[in-house]
Structure formats: C-alpha cells, structure tokens
Amino acid sequence: MLEWLAGSILLSVFTGSIYVVVSLGLTLTLAVIKLPNFAHAEFLTVGAYVGVVVSAISPNHLLVIGAAAFLFCAGLALVTHRVAFRPLMNRRVSIYILVLASFAVAQFIRYGVYTWASLAGILNANQNISIYSLANIFGTELTNVYALAILLAIVLSVLLELFLNFTTLGKSMRAIASNFDLARISGINVPTAVDVMWIIAGGLGGLGGVLLGIYTTVTPVLGFTALLDIFAVVIIAGLTSFTGTIIGGYVVGFSQNTLMDFLHYTFDVPFGYQPLLPFALIIIILLLKPTGLTPSSQTMISAIRRLRRSSKPSAEPKVDGSA
Template identity: 75%
Template sequence: MLEWLPGSILLSLFQGSIYVVVSLGLTLTLAVVKLPNFAHAEFLTIGGYVGVVVSAVYPDNLLVIGAAAFLVCSAIGLAIHHIAFKPLMDRKVSIYILVLASFAVAQFIRYSVFSWASVVGLLSATQNIKVYSLVTLYNTELTNVYALAIVLAILMSVLLELFLKMTRMGKSMRAIASNFDLARVSGINVSRVVDVMWIIAAGLGGIGGMVFGIYTTVTPALGFSTLLDIFAVVIIAGLTSFTGTIIGGYIVGFSQTTVMEFLNYYFGVSLGYQPLLPFALIIVILLLKPTGLAPSSTGLSTIRKFARRNSSGPREGEPPKE
C-alpha cells in the first residue's frame, strides 16, 4: 500500500538536492551584496541549455558539461552584476529598486533565451546524457541522476563551507557580509571579492540547472517555474544562513513531492496544486517568523542590517508601497 513511498522519498531527496545547490548561490548573493536576486533562477535555465548544447558534442561527459555550465553562468552573472546591479548599488538605491532591477534582468535573460531557443528550434530540449539505474531497492531505481544530484549537493555544501572558513577570499567574503564599510576600511578589495561571489553564485545556479535538466525537459521557462521554490528555500533559511539553506532545500523538496503525493493518495488533492505548498511555506514563514527557521547569528544580524538600511535617512527614488 505504500509502494509509492520509497520512490517519492528518493525524488524528494533529488529535488531537495537541486534546490540546495541552486539556493546556496542565492544565499551567498543575499548575504554578501544584500540583493534578493530574482534573476537567480534564470541561471538554472542557462545551465540546462548549456547542458543541452554541450552534451550534443560530448555526450555523457558530465565533467565537461558541468564545467561548461559553471563557466557560462559565471560569465553571465559577472556581466549582469557589472551592467545592471553595480551602477544601481553605487548609487545606494533602496532594496525595492534593486528588486525591480532584478526582475528586469530576469525578464531580459528569459526572453533572450526564448528568442535564441526559438531560432535554433530548442524550445523544449533534452540533454544527451544516458540515465541508467545503479541499484534497485523496494522496486525503486536509484538512477545515476539522483545519485549525482545528492552527491553534488553534499560536495558543494562542503566545498563552500571550506571556502568560506579556510581561504582568505572566503574570509573577506564573510567580512563583507557582516559589515561592508568596515571590510572596505580594513583594506579588502571589495569589488574583487564581490566579483568572485558572483562567479560562485551564478556557477552554482548553472550546475544545479544542468543536473535538473538531465531529469526534466529543458524549456526557457524552467528557471521561472522554480523561482518561487528557490525563494521559499532561502526564506525558510532566514535569507543568509547556509545550514538553513540545506535544511530548507530538503524541506521544500519533501513538501513538493512526498507531502504532495501523500495528499494526493489519501485526500485526492490534484497534483496540479503541487507548487502551492512552497508558496504556503513562504507566506506562513514571512508572517510568523521572518527570520527563518535556522537559528543563526549571521541571519539575524543581516536582518537587522536590512532594517537599519531601510530606515536610515532619506533616499531618492523610493517608490510607493502598494
């Protein structure tokens, strides 16, 4: 009677791992440059398409495809930082303007991908990577994609943690996250660290999208359809906590798959309502505990910083609240 359960748990783990990889990048953006980047999900689309293009040339060569996805997305991340966000940040605009700008960037990237895909004829494409079963347990196949995603999530979390704790660059990044001005005064080359941050954040999004693209069909709307899920993850995490992101990723993954199938199996709720569960999580957490579920000092301090930034002094160009 519970024969759907092992497969569903495995799928949840897979989706959760993808969310973890992608959201780590968004958490990094939020922590270091305090930007709720609504264009982050577009890296997922780009990663997926890089996977499609590169896997046509090098089929099944995961290392090459992953590296390509990372590099292309990093380049695009750097470009949008320097073209769109940096001019705005230099003018010290409010966070609302930055959100609008990130929507504009997202729309531009999305429809650029749409145009390109429509010309090339890849509006819905698949990657040329063979999916095979590694182990079969309880009638559930553990395929190489699932294993890849789960291993990748663990690997990326550990690497990012080591990078932030051990290297000089990572330490400067944390310094900028906790106090931008103090970090600059103490001699950290802020713009270089922010560049590295964009490379890592966008690259993580690209790799996540590449792995996700093996599992599903790649469409230009792939990123947008997961945008709110990724934001659900970082909101559960309290915006800037990396541990929280890992927990939040799996919470969202499980709520989307296992909880949804449970509801479908016992209460007959249509599977089409699947995206509503992360939405409900977003609203409940924003209302009840906007600092997120993860108890983290960095998260709290950033929230306070947000509050200070929003209340300190008049800024030009503050749009009305609606």
C-alpha cells in the same frame, strides 16, 4: 506500498538536492550584498541550455556538461554584475532599485534565451545524457543522476561553508556582509570579493539547471517556473543560512512530492495543489519563527565558541602560604 514510498522519498531527495544546489547561490547573494536577485533563476535556464548544447557535442559526459554550465553561467553572472549591478551599487542606490534592476536583468536574459532558442529551433529541447541504475531500493532505481545530485548538494554546501569561514576571500565576503563601508575603508578588496561571489552564485545556478534539465524539457521559462520554489527555500532557511538552505531545499522537495502523494492518495487532494504546499509551509514557518528554521552559520560558530570558552575550567587562584 513500500515501493511507492521508496520512489516518492527518492524523488523528494533528488528534487530537494537540486533546490539546494541552485539556492546556495541565491543565499550567498543575500548573505553578502543583501540582494534578493530575481535574475538568479535565469542562470538555471541558461545552464540547462548549455547542457543541451554540450550534450549534443559530447553526449553522456555528465561532469563535462556540468563544468561547462558552471563556467558559462559564472561568466554570465559576472557580466550582469559588471554591466548592471556594480554601477548602481557604486551610486549607492537603495536596495529597491537593485531589486528592480534584477527584474530587468531577468527579463533581458530570458528573452535573449528565447530569441536564440527560437532561431536555433530548440525552444523545447532535451539533454543527451544516459541515465542508468546504480542500485535498487525497494523496487526503486537509484540512478547515476540521482546520486550525483545528492552528492553535489552535500559537497557544495560543505565547501561553501569552509570557503566562507576559513579562507581570506571568504572572510572578506563575511566582512562585506557585516559592514560594507567598514570593509572598504579597512583595506579589503571589495570589488574582487563581490566579483567572486557572483561567479560562485551564477555557477551554482547553472549547475542546478543541468540537473533539472535532465528529467524535464528545457524551455526558456524553465528557471522562471522554479523561481518561487527557490525563494521558498531561502525564506525557510532564514535568507542567509547555508545550513538552513540544505534543510529548506529538502523541506520543499518533500512537500512537493512525498507530502503531495500522501494527501492525494489519502484525502484525494488533486495534484494541482502541489505548487501551493511550499508556500503554505512558508506561512506557517514565518508565523512560528520569522527568522527561518536555522540561524546563520556565523551565529552557530559564535555560539559554539562561546560554549567552548564556558566549558573551560577557570584557573584556581594561587594561595600564598607564607606568613
């Protein structure tokens, strides 16, 4: 029983960590330009295929493979923005047009990958990465890939928060998120800030694709099959909260693995219901708290600052004792 529970929890943490890494990019896009980018999942597919190609050339170098996937998908995201999204945004089209454009971009990337993979003979491929044990936890092996995924989820979340709140470029992105027109007329270099946002978002998607592709067969629909789960994470998070994205990633990961295992072995619920659980949680959370589990990071920072100001003792008025 203990071995089963440890294995289920470890798998949930690993799956949740991948969701966190991938969903951080989508959360960034939603926070800055308010775009639910349905093409984001295709960066995951492309990243996984980059992992297949690079691991065939340089096997077992996980950091090199991850860096290659990040850079390639960052470039791809920038190209899609420059070619498809920026011209539409300059025309001040509605968000609905941008969402439809993201569907079109997703289809273009997916079938482009399908055509290339078909010609290369790797429609169903695997990455050449060695998996080895770092520790044994109640009979369950903690592998190098599990540890790396968990570490990346934590480190990237912290770095992204620090970048947005304590760097000039990050503050520019927050200003754009607050008021696009005001940011533009106040002298902020909006095109550069948005370009960097796309680079980060695409790179994170590609990095998550490498992690996911290690334990699954890489196909042209790998990202598409994970799309709804990624949106489940950001909806649970409140769409624009990076702290919430961490929580949402692990909520989805645990619901798909540990909760599903519990329901199956306790109530004989078929594993076919596994994809339903995250969306059942979405409905429950939206009914109880429509804004998601957590407020945005900026809201929390503002609340902390107000708390600090209120905790400072007020200056005592000076009393003039002279007659």
